Amino acid sequence: MNKIAFDTKNCGTCPIQHRAVCSHCDSAELQMLDSIKYYRSYEAGQSVLWAGDHMEFVASVVLGIASLSQGMEDGRTQMVGLLLPSDFIGRPGRNASPYDVVAVTDLTICCFRKKPFEEMMLKTPHIAARLLEMTLDELDSAREWMLLLGRKTAHEKIASLLTILATRDANLYKKIPLDGMVFDLPLTREAMADYLGLTLETVSRQMSGLKKAGIIQLEGKRRVTIPDIARLMAETGDDMDGGMLV
Amino acid sequence: MNKIAFDTKNCGTCPIQHRAVCSHCDSAELQMLDSIKYYRSYEAGQSVLWAGDHMEFVASVVLGIASLSQGMEDGRTQMVGLLLPSDFIGRPGRNASPYDVVAVTDLTICCFRKKPFEEMMLKTPHIAARLLEMTLDELDSAREWMLLLGRKTAHEKIASLLTILATRDANLYKKIPLDGMVFDLPLTREAMADYLGLTLETVSRQMSGLKKAGIIQLEGKRRVTIPDIARLMAETGDDMDGGMLV
DNA sequence: TGTCCGACTTGATCCTGATCAATGTGATGT
DNA sequence: ACATCACATTGATCAGGATCAAGTCGGACA
Structure with missing residues (x-):
């Protein structure tokens, strides 16, 4: 998953987002990025962008944490992306978001004005x-x-999600994934259901199970x-050798 | 979907794959690409790469057409990519395929040796x-x-797939999507099932329906x-305004 | 011409997860 | 202390697809 380490040295006042787009920042680039950036904050549950927004x-x-979701007319929705610190929102060359972007937890993002950012990219x-x-x-x-x-049972879906969240938490705080670990779910049952393509009742039942x-x-x-x-990972249906392919 | 037009002028003997990676080829680049390329052909059903292959x-x-699939130990598989002419296989900086790559129809690919290709990219x-x-x-x-x-019914899944295949066919031959159009399914019922997260029996029943x-x-x-x-598109559950977001 | 085989269809039944509905819980504010 | 509200749990029932099991079709080949 090639995430940026949660490490503030080298990047001054706005470390994460700079390093998210650039792991070899020189001072000219930092200065350029500084000049076109601004921050926005959202409360959990607030919408950052609606699909189609400019x-x-x-x-x-x-x-x-933010989520990307696709909706259908009748209200069905599917989460299609879960964005963590250092993840990128938006796409060079595109003017409207095709997805709803929602703050899952309280959220701060660092925005770069699009035009100058694209110029800088060139x-x-x-x-x-x-x-x-x-992107890859x-x-x-x-x-x-x-x-x-497409293929996992409700049971396997829940186990997979918990494994993902636990592993992620462990990485974030630089702990080795550990037995006995404790963490807080960042998602409501409904958000979990949207992530997994289930109903919130099924999520709740599987958690109880x-x-x-x-x-x-x-x-x-x-x-x-x-x-x-x-024991949890054994319920996911996943390959256990888990060797990351480089 | 930003596909390369099926058009051979401008790019000599190997137009599609060059233009797939480069829409502004100059002759030095073409020459370079020519020197590191070779072709491979496969029959429908043959495997191009197994997950984990170097x-x-x-x-x-x-x-x-080629497919990318992920498998689980117990044999369940999910198609995760359907590759058409001009689509790209492989990833700079990665040595093994994380997916099974299978020729869905008879297939010809143009390979570029990885090392020199990566150097050229730089x-x-x-x-x-x-x-x-x-990639985006x-x-x-x-x-x-x-x-x-995650969210569509079997009925909607089938209608969506047929719409996709029909539209794609229409684009390929530069026809405007037309009522009364006729085309051949490139996929077996089983491949359709793998694409849609269904069983082949359900696919068959829905087609009959x-x-x-x-x-x-x-x-x-x-x-x-x-x-x-x-009438077909009305069964997909999709938004009908269909405006591509640029 | 027949038979063989793979791709497909159709039927009967089962089971997982959706749906509808009621209840529980804890945080917040008055 | 109580009301309120959002979030979550639990129960009862239903239905959409999966599963298991025959059959059908059509092309390849002897």
């Missing part, structure tokens, strides 16, 4: 290269997600303890 | 830009596909006639 910026997630090829790399990573995770949506089976413990609605991560 | 090339589809930024554009297009269609897998409803006509197993494309 976008005058591209942006990078600084703090919190002048600094390694920014384009970095974007290509990030996103494509890979979209394809993994397609397998989940995993709890009864002793695979997870729940404290309140959001706090999850995973006593034995291998 | 890849010494990147490639571009010249003729025919020297010619518009190739990287073109790859970024293509693929990401968009993957996300559309996720909505289909559409036929009984008079929305499509079937001659033999593969030849499809669509008397009224709007």
